[in-house]
Amino acid sequence: MNHKGRTNPQVPRGGGSHPGQDPAGRERRASARLLAAVFALFSALLLAPAFGQSHNHGAAAETAQAQPAQTEPAQAEPAPAGEAAGAATASPIVSYHNATIFTLRTGIAQGRMVYIGVGGDIDGQVNPTLMVHEGELVQINLINGEGAEHDVVIDQYAARSAIVIGKNASSTFSFTATKVGEFAYFCSIAGHRAAGMEGLIHVMPGLREAMETEGADIVRDPADLPGPIGQRQPQVVRVDLETVELEGRLDDGTTYVYWTFNNKVPGPFVRVRVGDTVEVHLRNAADSVMMHSVDFHAATGPGGGADFTQIAPGEEAVVTFKALKPGIYVYHCATPSVAHHITSGMYGLILVEPEGGLPQVDREFYVMQGELYTVEPFGTKGMMEMDYDKLLSERPEYFFFNGSVGALTRSHPLYANAGETVRIFFGVGGPNFTSSFHVIGEIFDHVYSMGSVMSPPVAGVQTVTVPPGGATIVDFKIDRGGHYVLVDHALSRAERGLVGYLIVDGPENDDIMHAGPAQDGAE
Ligand SMILES: [Cu+2]
Secondary structure, eight states: OOOOOOOTSSOOOOOTOTTTSSSHHHHHHHHHHHHHHHHHHHHHHHHHHHHHHHGGHHHHHHHHHHHHHTTOOOSOOOOOOGGGHHHHGGSGGGOOOOOEEEEEEEEEETEEEEEEEEEGGTOOOOOEEEEETOOEEEEEEOSSSSSOOOOOEHHHHHHHOOOSTTTTTTEEEEOOOOOOOEEEEOOOOOOTTTTTEEEEEEEESSSGGTOOOOOOOOOOTTTTOOOOOOSSSOEEEEEEEEEEEEEEEETTTTEEEEEEEETBBBBBOOOEEETTTEEEEEEEEEOSOOOOEEEETTTTSSSGGGGGGBOOTOOOOEEEEEEOOEEEEEEOOOOSSSHHHHHOOOOEEEEOOOOOSSOOOOHHHHHHHHEEOOOOOOOOOOEOOHHHHHHTTOOOOOEEEETTTBBBBOOOEEEEETTOEEEEEEEEESOOOEEEEEEEEEEEEEEEGGSSSSSSEEEEEEEEEETTTTTEEEEEEEOOEEEEEEEESSSSGGGGGGGGEEEEESSOOOOSSOOSSSTTTTO
């Protein structure tokens, strides 16, 4: 299981595929766009099923090792069509795929012979229109649903399936959609096309990325963190992390291909106590493009674990470390170019509780700040492309909490009640910008400066500075209701997405603050 020291020559070890690093950058960028487009498509099609196979992982990883990364698997070995598109991911053969897959089952609808879509957007549709983009590799699986002989033919591409004979027989074929337009697919068995077995394949011009406006929700809910450990003896704690690349929603109508731990930004909040042994199982999803790894700032040892966890898609690595010092620490991917991996979303926090835990509060939250470097200016619709030059010269377009613009305003504000004590574990993934973290309308009662819980907290703080790769803990009691605003007090960044709400239920007009002049005798 432990792949330490193993290298995979088929997959570039970082750097190689980053656009903009060399004079050939333009061309590479173009291919990266294509790759990204293809990937986006695949993440949509296959991500959910990819999770279902996590238990097969060991075997899948071994098989994937033997697969050249460049193989076009859909052509190399068609998946059994009877399993439908989703199940195709169970085979590592199609893990590096870059095909758009449709599955059609033959059947009868309203007295006519038809094709019926299986899985994905076309599920259940009669003679579905197959939407693809120019240049995409298209794979069509045909399943015989009722027992008569059938096939699928697309004349314009000179593409056709084998004839499927007998119920549940299946066949698969693929072709590259080089011609733009609408073309018929149909059954070539005599009379079947006229009987209803005909549909359209619509090949749209341009890359898919230009059309995509929606993406997966990659936002980590700030309330999504494990509860306090408190009193218990040190033990072995297993941590499962999966590196997943997916097209996610960056803003309304704007997406980006995030690289994540466990599909969200930041990655899962890891909580252990001092003296625990942390056994980290890092799995790189089979449909990843990049190698990934993990560096725990809470660990003592080479690369914080990154030296033992550089893994190719489909692989798994295990590294174990002792949590020697309590504190709040960042973890992040440490595969070159590290800045690229971090900006794309590969960071999270680990809390190593001191013996007995932290003082109790009513609510705890998990917030991390990051910035993103896109070719397109802030506010552009469509799918964003990472800009390596901007990354190197530290000129971000986007700043955000928890992975996207609006993550902590529109989708997941922090909620509390007046009178409660609140704690925010706040970290900066970055990769480059130091945060001047502040909650507008509040004063931090306690700040665990520099993330240290071994030193006494500082009392009564307005704004706390948190460097990239650093974290802090702030506690405060909320005295009254109202909307409070989380910001980096370098407020230009709020205009680029960096803002969050703390919505507090409770009386909003009281003697601590109220509209108008001081009231007689009250103050
Ligand atoms: Cu990575």
